[in-house]
Amino acid sequence: MWLWYDWRAAAVADSDGNILDIEIWDGWKDLDALCSRIDIISNNATTPEAERLLERFPDSKLRIHGSADLPQADWPLPNHEAIEYLDKAAILLSKRGVEAAAGDPDRRLEHLIHASDELRASLLTMESRLVEWVGLFLPEARFERDRAGLAVKVTASENLTTLAEELNVSLPSTGPSQNEWVSLKDWATSVRDLGSRIELMENVIRELSSTHMPSLSALLGPILAARLSVEAHGLMRLARLPAGTMQILGAEKAFFNHLKTGAPSPKHGHIFMHPWISRSPRWVRGKIARMVAAKATIAARCDAYGGTAWGSKEVDEVAKKVAIIRSENPKPPMR
Amino acid sequence: MIDGKAIWSLNAVPKQSVYGETLRKFRGEEYRRWDPTRSKLGAAIARARNSQYELLPDEGDTCLYLGAGHGTSISHIYDQVCGQNNVKQGRIIAIDISTRCLRDLIHMSQSRPGLVPVLGDARKSDKWGLMVPNKVDWILQDVSQADQCEIFVNMVKKFLKPEGKALLSLKAASERFSKDSDKEVFTAVREQLESEGFTVTEQISLHGLEDKHCLYFVRN
Secondary structure: OEEEEOOOEEEEEOOOOOEEEEEEOOOOOOHHHHHHHHHHHHOOOOOHHHHHHHHHOOOOEEEEOOOOOOOOOOOOOOOHHHHHHHHHHHHHHHHHHHHHHHHOHHHHHHHHHHHHHHHHHHHHHHHHHHHHHHHHHOOOOOOOOOHHHHHHHHHHOOOHHHHHHHHOOOOOOOOOOHHHHHHHHHHHHHHHHHHHHHHHHHHHHHHHHHHHOHHHHHHHOHHHHHHHHHHOOOHHHHHHOOHHHHHHOOOHHHHHHHHHHOOOOOOOOHHHHOHHHHOOOHHHHHHHHHHHHHHHHHHHHHHHOOOOOOOHHHHHHHHHHHHHHHHHOOOOOOO | OEEOOEEEEEOOOOOOOOOOOOEEEEOOEEEEEEOOOOOHHHHHHHHOOOOOOOOOOOOOOEEEEEOOOOOHHHHHHHHHHOOHHHOOOOEEEEEEOOHHHHHHHHHHHHOOOOEEEEEOOOOOHHHHHHHOOOOEEEEEEOOOOOOHHHHHHHHHHHHEEEEEEEEEEEEHHHOOOOOOOHHHHHHHHHHHHHHOOOEEEEEEEOOOOOOOEEEEEEEO
């Protein structure tokens, strides 16, 4: 005996294909109910109709519609209207799935990180133009110390004379026309606004990243953690990476160049941004990067698979190890 | 449909271009140009020698499209199978795993009754198999996965009607075993398909339109 079922009905037939009993569900005009039905079947569970029939025919073999070993029989297949409703439910389910993607922190971080990168790139070009522009009119002024502060000073100045006073330099004989100065000042305003916008955006990244990956954020800082997970296309993928990959994530170009031409291998990728590595002497950076990357994979796995989030205790231990590596290698190796 | 070198399909949603393709009127009816560099199925039609007119499903068929993407090919299949407001009573089930692609497909399905976008993994047919209650007339698979040929064989066995049409768009670079050349990969896949008891009606190389791709036209 065979028990056939699909989303709308269930039926029992003997091996010759004679139908013995049928149960039909007629609530399919309610799309929400239909969607939850589809969920039930997608998760390999049985429908209430099939269960009722299974109680009546406990020795029948339960098979979902489309199984290869079912005998040929006149199963109660859905009619045209029911299939139309099924299509509607399918579209609704897809829509829900697409909407759920917005709740995925990985995708949100991806946009945030890329947006802040783009902002930063344009900030740097605009800022250097501003420095050159002001430098043309005030050749004596030097901005190496405080490039970022220049935008604020220019915005606050009424004209070139007040700016020269502010910067404590003499005013040359030729200066910009009034309209030219207004353009320069506008430019400085956008540089200043861009800077504050980046700060705002990075705060959002910090917030999202610290809740999404508390351990990795505690270890490497939220921005770096977010960058790594975006590079790996999501926290789940990041958690599956080996430590060696984590170490050079972001240095793909150098790495494949190494494989192709035999050039020296990269010792660190994005992870270099961490002061443990970037502020260490050149000859220990690789060693520290290797150790920190190994710890970072553990932290990422804690976050991805629901482990206890790391606190200052674990991070301090890693910091201690960094200090040990540094003190063990005080001098560059002999060539 | 085929005019010189270009392929055209009768527009099911008049005055709307799906992906920026040219629209043109022939004898009072609007046609959309099928760009072979954007769609692998379009490329196959452009490149096929013997089965040019057989590749497409017939009007009113039920079609299963695995790896639907942004719906470039789907829109043309819809023109063929369903027509304006689905007068030809066709049904296209479009499966894709990417929510970004589904967004475009859902938008498309709003003006195209009979097109059913489904969010799911093409490999896990028990998750969405329910949407395909009856066997289908036509399958196209374009998933670029390492086991694309095996997925295809399983899908054809499970969902294709006897004497149906099945198309496999194979990306050589996705196959994990690294043969010396793409040609060897293509021959190996052909042998695999034939050993499963399918007849490979035509093996169409998409060289020049789509890199390292080959489309197999198979009947079971």
